[in-house]
Amino acid sequence: MKNYSKLILNKLIDKYEKSSLYKGDNKVNVNIYFKFNKKELPNYYNELEFEYKENINEECIxxxxxxxxxxxxxxxxxxxIIEKVKLNIEKLDEIYNYLNRVKKSSLEEETINLLNNYLYTNTWIDEFLKDMIKLLKEKRSVKKYxxxxxxxLIxxxxRGVIGVVNQKTEIPKRVLSIKLFNDSKKLEKIENKIKRIMIDYGNFNPDIDVFSESNVIKNPTYIYLKGKGILKINNETIDLEKLNGEIGLSSSLIEKLEIKSLNVKKVITIENLTAFHFYNVNNELIIYLGGYHNFVRRNLLKKIYDFNNKLxxxxxxxxxxxxxxxxxxLREKAGILFKPYLMDKKTLIKYREKxxxxxxxxxxxxxxxxxxxDEYKEFHEVIDYMIKNKIRLEQEGILNFY
Structure with a gap:
């Protein structure tokens, strides 16, 4: 049979620690009650097992x-039959000892001291830490984080947030996990909690993989190029036009890449790999970025822009x-005013059947x-058409005709 004494006392302490009485901002006299009902104590109302009620009554007495x-x-x-029981606030210390339960106030103080040790990172992380410390001092919940x-775990x-945010070069997630925790899987276990902090406090876009944006990746990044341009890597010259096809470059090669010639009309970055492969090049440099921007992609785009900012x-x-x-x-992170390509209302109408x-x-x-x-003002016309007609268009739908 359950220890109903401890169950009931723990329920009362839970209520107390969530109350205005605990926070010290109660303006009227507050009593902490535990009400007996079938949801909280189903056995108490079991008419076939009277001993449960008798035992609970005895323990409460x-x-x-x-x-x-x-x-x-x-x-x-x-x-x-008991209707409810009231907690005696004057006996809190004894009750905590009886339950062998650590006071919430002690845990809050311990957490404040811990967070203070990580202050002064000179990043937005300080704002997060200060907010948590403030909430804890006010005896408010920090459970979300x-x-x-x-x-x-704290x-x-x-350590995980600081490690991810300060990662300046690409690194596999498991390698960073070993670096931070001597455990290749720990970072992945707390990844979602870290991402929540980064999104809420670090101004990271919730619709992207914020780890990838911070150079923490599952596998090494490859960027694919085709079209026209002469590159140099480790004293080796690569003429994209002569390749007559695409080439994939790893993040380490992008670091060493030099642009020697770029006699093209335009540079086009493409979201989807299929669209990249089937796109017919015409005096252009075509780049497959593979979705959202990160350091490696920014590094390549910056090299191109610095070589010829008139492109x-x-x-x-x-x-x-x-x-x-x-x-x-992409515009925000790369600092380049990209124009949309085949992303307007006219294109959507033209390929509407797809x-x-x-x-x-x-x-x-x-x-x-x-x-x-206003950020999306240039797309308002096509977005309005999409909403009214309840349609959207993938790049592959255009490739069938393009």
Whole structure:
């Protein structure tokens, strides 16, 4: 049989630690009650097992004799059916000892001291740490980000955030995990918690892989190029035009790449690999970026821009929510004014028979948000058409005709 004494006392302490009484901001006298009902104590109401009720009553009477609680019996059911019990605040220290439970205030103080050790990173992380410390001092919840009952996890989270944010070159996730924790899988286990902190405090886009943007990757990044241009890597010259096809360069080779000649009309970055492969080159440099921007992609684009900042840069994505977000993210992070390529209303209408239906209300609402944002002003016309006609167009739909 359960230890109902501890169960009931723990329920009362849980209520107390969440109350205004604990926080110290109660303006009226507050009492902490645990109400008996079928949801909280189903066995108490089991008419076929009377011993449960008798046992619980006996345990509550013992707690009342210790002066830990005050029993409120149901009207006309004295010593038979309990309606609720009230916590005796004056006996809190004894109750914590009886339960062998650490006070929430002690855990909060321990967490504050721990977080203070990581302050002064000179990044947005300081803002996060200060916010958590402020909430803890005010006895408010930090549960969304931190579990104060698990100090080791808090240490790992803070070390993980600092490690990911400060990663300046590409590194596989498991390698960074070993570097930070001597455990190749630990970073992956706390990845979602780290990402939540980065998104909420670090101004990271929630629609992208923030680890990849911070150079923490699952596998090494490759960027694919084709078209026209002469490159040099480790004293080896690569003439893209003579290759008559695409070439994939790893992040380490991108670091060493030099641009020797770029006699093209425009540079086009492409979202999807299939679209990249089937795109017919015409005096252009075509780059497959593979989705959202990160350090390696920015490094290559910067080299191209620095070589010739008079070039016109285009980006081609799907005519959908993700596509619009990708081009804006690319502009913001690369610092280059990319023009949209085949992402307008005219293109959508032209290939409408290959468009896909939008049947998700949540997706439509996200599109509607873009209509109220000046960031996406140039896409408002096509977005409005998408919403009214409930359609979107993938790049592959254009390739059938392009």
């Amino acid at each position: 013992n707690l009342e004799n210790k002066d830990y609680i005050k029993i409120h019996w149901k009207k006309y059911q004295e010593n038979n 931190l579990d104060i009952e698990n100090q080791n 240490k790992d989270l803070i 016109t840069f285009y980006h081609w994505s799907d005519i959908d929510l993700g596509g619009f977000r990708i081009i804006n993210h 468009a896909m239906a939008i049947d998700d209300d949540k997706y439509t609402k996200e599109l509607e948000k873009l209509l109220s944002s």
